[in-house]
Amino acid sequence: MTATATDLSRTETLSLFALTAACVALLANTFQGDGEPLIASLALSGIAFSATYSMIRWLGPTFMKAGLKGVDMSKHHKKEIPECMGGICAIVYLMVVIVFVPFPFYKDIVAATSGGGNRDVVLHVEHVEQGRFLHRFPHSKLASYLSAIISLQSIALLGIGDDLFDIRWRHKLFIPAFASIPLLVVYFVDFGVTSIVVPLPLRPYLGELLNVGFLYYAYMCAIAIFSPNSINILAGINGIEVTQSIVIAVLLALNDCLYLFTPYPHPATDSHLFSLYFLLPFLGVSFALLCHNWYPAKVFVGDTYCYFAGMVFVVVSILGHFSKTLVLLLIPQIFNFIYSAPQLFGLIPCPRHRLPKFNARTGLLEPSVTPWTPERQPKPPIAWALHLLHKLKLLRVTTDKEGKFVSTTNFTILNLWLVWRGPLKENRLAMEITAMQTVVGLFGLFVRHKLALLVFKEDNWALPT
Amino acid sequence: MTATATDLSRTETLSLFALTAACVALLANTFQGDGEPLIASLALSGIAFSATYSMIRWLGPTFMKAGLKGVDMSKHHKKEIPECMGGICAIVYLMVVIVFVPFPFYKDIVAATSGGGNRDVVLHVEHVEQGRFLHRFPHSKLASYLSAIISLQSIALLGIGDDLFDIRWRHKLFIPAFASIPLLVVYFVDFGVTSIVVPLPLRPYLGELLNVGFLYYAYMCAIAIFSPNSINILAGINGIEVTQSIVIAVLLALNDCLYLFTPYPHPATDSHLFSLYFLLPFLGVSFALLCHNWYPAKVFVGDTYCYFAGMVFVVVSILGHFSKTLVLLLIPQIFNFIYSAPQLFGLIPCPRHRLPKFNARTGLLEPSVTPWTPERQPKPPIAWALHLLHKLKLLRVTTDKEGKFVSTTNFTILNLWLVWRGPLKENRLAMEITAMQTVVGLFGLFVRHKLALLVFKEDNWALPT
Numbered sequence: 032m033t034a035t036a037t038d039l040s041r042t043e044t045l046s047l048f049a050l051t052a053a054c055v056a057l058l059a060n061t062f063q064g065d066g067e068p069l070i071a072s073l074a075l076s077g078i079a080f081s082a083t084y085s086m087i088r089w090l091g092p093t094f095m096k097a098g099l100k101g102v103d104m105s106k107h108h109k110k111e112i113p114e115c116m117g118g119i120c121a122i123v124y125l126m127v128v129i130v131f132v133p134f135p136f137y138k139d140i141v142a143a144t145s146g147g148g149n150r151d152v153v154l155h156v157e158h159v160e161q162g163r164f165l166h167r168f169p170h171s172k173l174a175s176y177l178s179a180i181i182s183l184q185s186i187a188l189l190g191i192g193d194d195l196f197d198i199r200w201r202h203k204l205f206i207p208a209f210a211s212i213p214l215l216v217v218y219f220v221d222f223g224v225t226s227i228v229v230p231l232p233l234r235p236y237l238g239e240l241l242n243v244g245f246l247y248y249a250y251m252c253a254i255a256i257f258s259p260n261s262i263n264i265l266a267g268i269n270g271i272e273v274t275q276s277i278v279i280a281v282l283l284a285l286n287d288c289l290y291l292f293t294p295y296p297h298p299a300t301d302s303h304l305f306s307l308y309f310l311l312p313f314l315g316v317s318f319a320l321l322c323h324n325w326y327p328a329k330v331f332v333g334d335t336y337c338y339f340a341g342m343v344f345v346v347v348s349i350l351g352h353f354s355k356t357l358v359l360l361l362i363p364q365i366f367n368f369i370y371s372a373p374q375l376f377g378l379i380p381c382p383r384h385r386l387p388k389f390n391a392r393t394g395l396l397e398p399s400v401t402p403w404t405p406e407r408q409p410k411p412p413i414a415w416a417l418h419l420l421h422k423l424k425l426l427r428v429t430t431d432k433e434g435k436f437v438s439t440t441n442f443t444i445l446n447l448w449l450v451w452r453g454p455l456k457e458n459r460l461a462m463e464i465t466a467m468q469t470v471v472g473l474f475g476l477f478v479r480h481k482l483a484l485l486v487f488k489e490d491n492w493a494l495p496t
Numbered sequence: 497m498t499a500t501a502t503d504l505s506r507t508e509t510l511s512l513f514a515l516t517a518a519c520v521a522l523l524a525n526t527f528q529g530d531g532e533p534l535i536a537s538l539a540l541s542g543i544a545f546s547a548t549y550s551m552i553r554w555l556g557p558t559f560m561k562a563g564l565k566g567v568d569m570s571k572h573h574k575k576e577i578p579e580c581m582g583g584i585c586a587i588v589y590l591m592v593v594i595v596f597v598p599f600p601f602y603k604d605i606v607a608a609t610s611g612g613g614n615r616d617v618v619l620h621v622e623h624v625e626q627g628r629f630l631h632r633f634p635h636s637k638l639a640s641y642l643s644a645i646i647s648l649q650s651i652a653l654l655g656i657g658d659d660l661f662d663i664r665w666r667h668k669l670f671i672p673a674f675a676s677i678p679l680l681v682v683y684f685v686d687f688g689v690t691s692i693v694v695p696l697p698l699r700p701y702l703g704e705l706l707n708v709g710f711l712y713y714a715y716m717c718a719i720a721i722f723s724p725n726s727i728n729i730l731a732g733i734n735g736i737e738v739t740q741s742i743v744i745a746v747l748l749a750l751n752d753c754l755y756l757f758t759p760y761p762h763p764a765t766d767s768h769l770f771s772l773y774f775l776l777p778f779l780g781v782s783f784a785l786l787c788h789n790w791y792p793a794k795v796f797v798g799d800t801y802c803y804f805a806g807m808v809f810v811v812v813s814i815l816g817h818f819s820k821t822l823v824l825l826l827i828p829q830i831f832n833f834i835y836s837a838p839q840l841f842g843l844i845p846c847p848r849h850r851l852p853k854f855n856a857r858t859g860l861l862e863p864s865v866t867p868w869t870p871e872r873q874p875k876p877p878i879a880w881a882l883h884l885l886h887k888l889k890l891l892r893v894t895t896d897k898e899g900k901f902v903s904t905t906n907f908t909i910l911n912l913w914l915v916w917r918g919p920l921k922e923n924r925l926a927m928e929i930t931a932m933q934t935v936v937g938l939f940g941l942f943v944r945h946k947l948a949l950l951v952f953k954e955d956n957w958a959l960p961t
Contacts, residue, residue, distance in 0.1 A: 090661075093661050094661075096661075097563065097660050097661055098562065098563050122653065122654075122657070125650070125653075126674070126677070129646065129650070129677055129681060130677065130681070132678070132681045132682065132685060133681055133684060133685050136685050170635030170636045170638070170639050171635045173635070173639045173682075173685060174635050174639045174642060177639060177642035177643060177646060177682070178642060180646050180678075181594065181642060181645050181646055181649065184646065184649040184650065184653065185590070185594070187653060188587065188590075188649065188652060188653055188656075189587075191653075191656065192587075195562045195660075196555075196558050196559075196561075196562055209591070212591070212594055212595065213594045213597070213645075216594060216595065216597045216598055217597065217642070219598060220597060220598050220601050220638060
């Protein structure tokens with residue numbers, strides 16, 4: 032099957048159809064009971080997987096015709112493949128979470144309209160339609176759910192704009208800041224909680240809760256800018272954008288589950304359910320994208336996907352009040368960003384592309400380098416720092432006989448990994464980085480749940496909902 | 497100044513700067529008092545005008561580079577100009593309404609956090625941040641506001657998709673249906689009112705309120721599909737998409753004002769304020785677009801604008817519960833749709849473009865025609881109908897000596913207007929259609945407010961908020 036063949040194979044059609052049918056049945060079944068929203072979310076995620084998988088296949092040529100295409104530079108045969116397929120993920124995801132809106136509120140609709148005792152569905156619907164007995168409805172939960180959707184739609188709109196118009200790097204940085212405005216505005220209107228729990232050793236000086244006011248919004252905005260951009264810069268080989276996002280999403284979901292299966296009902300249960308409702312469909316569309324984007328990639332994901340993925344994490348962690356946990360899961364991204372900083376901020380020349388170099392003879396990826404000419408050498412302090420990094424095995428520096436710089440590897444975690452591990456096949460590199468992300472993330476969760484109790488008294492603070 | 501010159505002239509810069517400065521001052525001033533949301537909305541609309549005006553100028557070449565361009569067929573010099581500029585309007589509009597979110601709730605935040613008496617702003621902010629005293633906050637209003645934004649973002653996303661990928665007509669029709677899902681879902685969760693007021697003559701049989709249940713959702717969905725598409729098909733000459741939208745928006749705003757300046761506080765005041773908050777920024781971005789799109793057009797608006805405009809009307813009229821009023825204002829669009837139906841549904845051949853024909857010799861627009869060959873003539877009943885329409889002056893039919901059809905004018909209101917009025921200059925035609933829209937709309941409002949009382953007892957029903 033070639034990349035432009037838009038038909039699903041018979042096996043694919045049957046599998047996707049079976050999955051969709053099972054999910055629809057599961058979804059229909061939730062109406063029988065209490066409308067279990069978690070089951071409904073799982074079923075909708077399965078449907079999202081099928082829809083995304085098929086639409087990426089079907090719409091590939093349409094995207095290429097509209098100019099959304101790119102060349103995979105790490106392959107022998109450099110042919111054009113569709114770009115910006117993350118846009119499809121985003122649209123399917125948004126549809127699904129919008130359709131999902133009534134499910135978490137099913138119980139509340141029932142409780143508010145029939146007095147709680149009567150569970151006859153036919154009667155509910157009749158009562159719901161009177162609309163005057165909904166006073167107990169948890170509108171604040173609904174509002175935060177909707178604000179999350181608005182933020183995600185904003186990032187999708189701006190991300191597609193970026194993929195279309197190739198916005199400059201400096202301007203790109205602020206796209207997520209714009210998209211986080213709805214979130215912050217609703218956070219302000221809706222919760223307005225800007226107090227942070229003070230670690231035990233500092234409590235004698237600061238009290239239990241410290242109100243940081245405006246700074247809390249600045250902090251949330253910083254997270255919102257960092258998360259999408261950090262995923263966007265850990266890119267360049269097939270599948271890496273999607274696998275890192277999947278790992279982070281799975282670990283966040285795992286963290287949520289820790290709160291759901293406690294022996295006593297945890298006060299933060301609602302926040303973590305909320306988080307799962309957004310993460311499960313994201314995993315659905317991401318796995319579908321991965322099927323097409325894994326080595327050898329038949330489609331590219333585009334900046335839209337990276338921004339969108341980063342924003343999903345921001346939304347669930349801010350509205351679920353576990354943004355510190357997100358930071359722990361982003362450690363490889365944080366390392367990659369700090370490590371990239373000398374090139375991003377112009378201390379060291381930054382070529383247009385820093386992705387690992389494909390060696391056509393061996394078929395392996397090697398670290399890409401920034402060349403230095405004898406005329407243009409780094410300034411002494413920078414030269415000293417580069418040599419130090421080389422000694423610490425955090426860089427590979429090549430010098431000529433006179434000790435002049437010939438080349439230095441580019442400052443990305445992918446190149447660094449290749450410096451450590453030697454030339455690797457593209458899929459092998461992606462797998463190793465993904466494994467590293469998983470291990471580091473699991474360690475982060477361990478720190479969060481076992482070590483955090485040393486500095487905080489309670490595990491988590493519940494929010495009034 | 498040519499279409500590709502991206503700089504604003506000195507006069508433009510100064511005027512826009514002055515407008516923006518005045519609006520920012522106005523906006524800052526609202527924080528002094530009760531945070532008058534209507535004034536804030538007006539100020540933000542002015543800022544939206546400046547932003548849209550400048551961005552359309554600046555981003556024109558970027559859009560053309562990305563392939564979003566078209567040729568104006570009704571001009572002597574057929575040069576390419578940027579297409580899809582409605583996308584810029586949509587993005588600016590969405591930003592503005594998102595930033596506006598806290599304003600209508602300012603009073604509620606104050607009331608909920610300081611007990612209503614204390615109006616010291618410094619204190620409010622401190623109290624707001626505790627976040628635990630917001631129980632009286634009107635979250636249901638916030639939720640409907642947010643759902644409106646989600647619907648509008650959805651239509652912007654799908655509209656941009658349409659402009660990029662040239663979706664087929666049959667599929668296009670349902671784009672607004674998808675975008676209305678958020679609105680309907682939140683309507684279901686949030687109000688659930690599906691009763692309609694029964695006209696007086698029918699009350700003995702049906703009672704005062706008739707619960708139409710599911711049909712009410714079907715009705716809302718039908719309005720949501722019709723309104724954006726009807727604006728999209730009344731198109732083809734410079735400025736007409738924007739002017740018709742502006743006329744409808746101004747008349748809706750006028751209708752809203754009728755409820756605000758009543759001697760006693762009208763029960764529907766909140767719904768109509770809500771409507772104004774969405775209409776004013778829409779007028780802001782639309783006037784900015786009109787400056788560039790009016791004859792001779794320097795940019796095209798794209799399907800995005802038409803869908804977006806139609807959806808703004810749908811959103812305000814559904815959430816404000818005056819969808820019947822919207823129908824009265826869409827009379828020219830309804831006529832155009834019914835008149836177009838024979839071609840849209842294939843009874844009569846439909847060429848790719850039905851816009852009026854530009855006569856390069858006279859510089860005037862003439863009705864465009866569908867040609868009939870001697871071999872391919874309409875079937876007898878259709879031929880009879882065409883002759884009848886010709887006699888009723890609702891069509892111009894040209895026949896040869898044997899009575900065979902040579903051509904019939906295309907079934908659009910623009911061509912019909914040219915049949916009635918003779919060849920016109922493009923801007924003259926746009927002005928006359930706009931004037932007609934205004935007169936018909938004013939008549940519609942007159943019917944709504946003076947004649948409706950003959951069949952309904954009350955003027956409007958208030959919703960519990």
